[in-house]
Amino acid sequence: MEKIIIALAGNPNVGKSTLFNGLTGMRQHVGNWPGKTVERKEGTFKYNDYEIDVVDLPGNYSLTAYSIEEIVSRDYIVDEHPDVIVNILEAANLERNLYLTVQMLELGANVVLALNMNKAADDKGYKINADRLSKLLGIPVVKFEAIDDTGREELLQTIVKASKSPNNVINRLEYGSEIDEHIGQLEKIVNEDISGIDAPSSWIALKLLEDDDEVVEKIKESGKGQRVLSEAKKIRGHLDNIFGDDADAAITDARYGFIAGLMQESVKKPKIDKVTRSDIIDRIVTNKYLGIPIFLLIMWLTFQITFTIGDPLGGYIEEGFGLLGEAITASLGEGFLTSFLVDGIIGGVGGVLVFVPIIFLLFLILSVLEDSGYLARAAFVMDRFMHKLVGLHGKSFIPMILGFGCAVPGIMATRTLENERDRFLTMLIVPFMSCSARLPVYALIVAAFFTAYQGWVIFSLYLLGIVVAIIVASIFKKTIFKGMSAPFVMELPPYRLPTVKGAIIHMWERGVLFLRKAGTIILAVSIIIWALSSLPIGVDYASQESVTGQIGTALSPIFAPLGFGEWQATVAIIYGFLAKEVVVSTFGILYGVGEEASDEPAPSEEGTGEETSAEPASGEEISTEGASGEKTSAEGEEATAEEEEEPAPEEDAGFIAAIQSLFTPLSAYAYLVFVLLYIPCLATLAVIKRETNSWKWPAFAAGYTFVVAYVVSFIVFQGGSLLGFA
């Protein structure tokens, strides 16, 4: 079977991923480009007698050295020589899309143009003559639809044909006589002096005229570049004089001019632009007055759906692990191995897996919102607030929203931010959003101390997280991320109906990363924590005599000024580093409640437990109502599956009493503040490491959030004490 390697290239949002998924199905591999944080997607499929390898290049507008994605793409074209590059273009947006095409042709790539979304172009009244365009450019042009099979066969045939007889059309590109002449001049010297750069010499010449940092660097490295570089500098000066502008602006102009010529010859446009459906939707969605309410409604629905469906599913997983734990205990009896499996692995990894349904659902809905084009509108709507408050632009808002569900997808979503400073800053503040894992902790403490003000206390914590994020962001913006706020330019893709397949693949790609983490890092840390809690041999699991207990006892004085200097509270904080909801299960273990099963109770249950202890006669209904009423006021997000009513350890009045003896209301609130703000959970730190490709940022995130948590809790406790709250 013959092998063909093809690469998919194109602007963002042109349907590249849709075609990629359509061709390869689940036979994909997602990795990173070597040494880069840019995702590299590869897949294979069979077509007739060919095995075709597909590489999905990052979505780009250009092939300059502006971003890592662009460098990755052009290095790939130059170094790995794919047989065919399938350049996908949005038919309705042909002129701007061709800018990238021209640059790939400059590189001498064997390009096939694939026009996608032709119906949208028809709606706009564009008549695209594909044959004419193909003749003018000298490369094949195929119309197809990425979402279904329309034109797929023709596209594949064309790809195979192009792989047999490659088209190299460098000579067809024209930049005007002045520039062409200088390119030729420079090209000659490049040919004479430079060897070992595997790219067309005309491209090197062109890039030198554009003063492309990377190419200049490579020429310098070759050692024989003096003549070329000085000549290039001379020509650039000359062109500056002629055009009254820098040479690369003149080249850009020339490219667009060339494209305008192509357009004129091959596309008929109506005299007056037709109003598209996308524009009509945008009139409402980005409306001055309606934009924000619509945005809030969509976010509210997102969380509502996620938690209503996801919470019960998580409950099943939790029950499943509970049963598994019981089964293990039953078959192996009490002992070392049982403790390892039940307390260590199930308690640790299982506790995190409980959140898998919520995370997958959130990903699914967000994929749909993203694929439909709505998230770009959300960035538009929220930009002015982000700008004023945080000094970040609208795109940073999307990761923060995701952070309310879970910081892991939130941090992954920072990939859409081009500017590295903005990206890192956003990553550092996303963990302050109250994620779903913190709710059980809030609920437990609130149940023990703040019955009358449940909703307000929880709401205040959500708000505090946001306020701290804003303050921290503005401090960082003035210090470590100093400089102008990144300029904001972003394409608004036309609305389109997301495909089921696309959304599911999207969800899966992101969700699997989380699962993998649960299987590796979280597993490892669970084992470490378990070991520390079991040693020295003979002590009760996680008792004060165990290593954990001793560490807790030793470290507890640090937290005394914050009002919670008891060793149990300290141990819970240490464990909470694994995943914040573990704070609850730790108290459970320390006070001997809920031994093997339900370690992570759902948020509702504490409310229930609390109410029962306060007013034993009132029963569950009232508490459920109360909780949901207040929670809606809090954020909408956590108005969750209150229906779930399995007996939880927190219904144990003794447990509540134990918690009440550990804290005063004031120290309990300080504790909540600390849990909200302190070191992001392990999964979050791991994803920060992955996304920044360095240990520096997760270490910094852990360090500074600890300081922030300590300071804010200190202020809350000491300030509260001074004001006379006990």
Added chain:
Amino acid sequence: MTLAMGNADEKLKILQVGHGEKFKKRLSDMGIYKDAQVRIIRNDIPGPLILDIKGSRLILGRGQAQKIMVEGV
């Protein structure tokens, strides 16, 4: 006048892009460069603008639009 001063539905020609080298390049890659034509789609909130560039829709921050000089066509 600057691009930020334009009204919705106004067709404009870009005279000068007063940005640094890198961002200027970025803008030109996306179709905003000297001599290019733009049409303003939305410019009514104290935030970014929505533009029509060669048939595509771009969001551009207000601060960035203030540094682009345009004239009516």
